[in-house]
Amino acid sequence: MIIDIRQLEFRWQADSTTVLSIASLEVAKGECLFVKGPSGSGKSTLLSLLAGVTTASAGTVRVMDQPLERLGSVQRDHFRADHIGYIFQMFNLIPYLSVIDNVLLPCRFSARRRGQALARAKDLETEARRLLGHLDLDHPELHRRAVTTLSVGQQQRVAAARALMGTPELLIADEPTSSLDTDRRESFIRLLFDECREVGTTLIFVSHDASLEKLFDRTVDLAEINCHATGTVGA
């Protein structure tokens, strides 16, 4: 199991109401999981917990057999740097860095991912170019452009390349296709699948767009498994 959640309870403050309560959720290594749920079903909260930005108020969140709540905040930041790739809904790129430098970012914060990237190519830049090529961004002219001039679809693919840089075990994508055209969504997801399968990365893909569900191995409906979905908090 790469993710193993047991009796998870989460509330923002000790005395506030529970916003997330999951009895059990298991994700196998290499799985591509679709997490669907309307706003307020606790998606962002679940992702924060998986990424180790916040910790469970009760119960346990194990990622790669490591109970995250037992780590200090600095250790969790290290853990995230080493093992987790993350794609945001939009505006994923740091505007003042080049495409290549954006992709290289994880290697600046994790020696482990730098090492793994170097195991696949002679230097980091070659590996970044290779990943970008796999995501249909192999035009050298694109790599030189300011990231703000790229189309939204291109930006999301650069973000995917960054999240996959140095082969993290877990890739978390938070509605990465919601800003893309319908016909581009599928091709983006397929590219993501190909890369994940090639290196055995587990993909947690969150979206409220149920039409994408059919592409995935398995679907979890957060509204069903979260006993405390409120529909107002933690959108």
Add this chain to the structure above:
Amino acid sequence: MAIFALAWQSLLNRRFTAMLTVVSIALSVTLLVGVERLRTEARLSFANTLSGTDLIVGARSGPVQLLLYSVFRIGDATNNISWKSYQDIAAHPLVKWTVPVSLGDSHRGFRVLGTTSAYFDHYRYARDRALVITDGRRFADLYDAVLGAEVAERLGYRVNDPIVVAHGASDVRFARHDDKPFRVVGILARTGTPVDRTVHVGLEAIEAIHIDWQSGAPIPGVSVSAEQARKLDLTPNAITAALVGLKSKVATFRVQRFVNDYPEEPLSAILPGAALSQLWELIGIAENALLIVSVFVVVVGLFGMLTALLTSLNERRREMAILRSVGARPGHVFALIMGEAGFLTLLGSVVGLALLYLLLLAGQPVIESRFGIFIGISALSSHEWTLLSAVVTAGFVVGGIPSYRAYRLSLADGLSVRV
């Protein structure tokens, strides 16, 4: 280290506003260190208005008053020194030289000083610099006059021009010594001291123009022409003050005591250096005000940086969430902003210093010729280093505010951006 590379790239991206911040810090540093430099040099220069003279002797009074009238030509002497007392002091075995000073007349607002040729030999200012006659020569004839630089410039005098001395400080028709006109024979180089505003004539000339005067007015019915006066004994009865040089500095207090205890008339001997610094303390309030103003300019410059950093934070919250997502700790986010603040302050200080030295190089000759203040282009003094490190420290402290805010924000935001 990765975070500082990021800070640098982020700064390059905002290079225009960053440059403005650097410029404002640089200018404030230039002003602060420049004022400090000028202040130190002005004080030194002032303390050296009269150097090389060990004692000033005058009628009994306070040191500042004696200094004011004998050196700065401000105010009047309460009393004179008799010629005999002066001779006695000059004859003291420890005294190397004496220069008599006789004041009381003026020329169009500038004081006239009667002295001897020894004045030009022994008068020193600004760390042992001697008077230089740029045009002409010293006085030799009875009715010769040597002008200070400002007198000549303001009144447009040149060598060989005639001038008429007036009795007292105010130049009114009935009090002019117009029967005995002087001739300009020399013009002195600018010194930045009261010498610039002085008309120098021979001691005998002072005597000559007053030979037919009594109690501040011409004696009715008595008239001695300029030529007749030459034939008379022009040894003065009294002088206003005397500058005294000693054979050894060690003897200063012995000679001072000799003068202060002089039995035949009440006299005072003062140490010019001590009196000058006493006087500087009085007028030094202005220079402190100047320093305080420039400190505030630095504070304003740093507040500019604070404003720029704080306003940029909201735009950068997404950037911070992205950095967090790739494994940056909140501490990294703190370092990102702190690195920027520190870099801006350091760069501002370096640019400010460079600007200051450029200005000093360019301004040195002008300041020297206009104000007689010689500003040495030397390395930073320890006091200037202290000021500079205070600026840099303040920059880091100010940078701590947005850094801490960014730290709190990135802790609260995590990977989501709530703008």
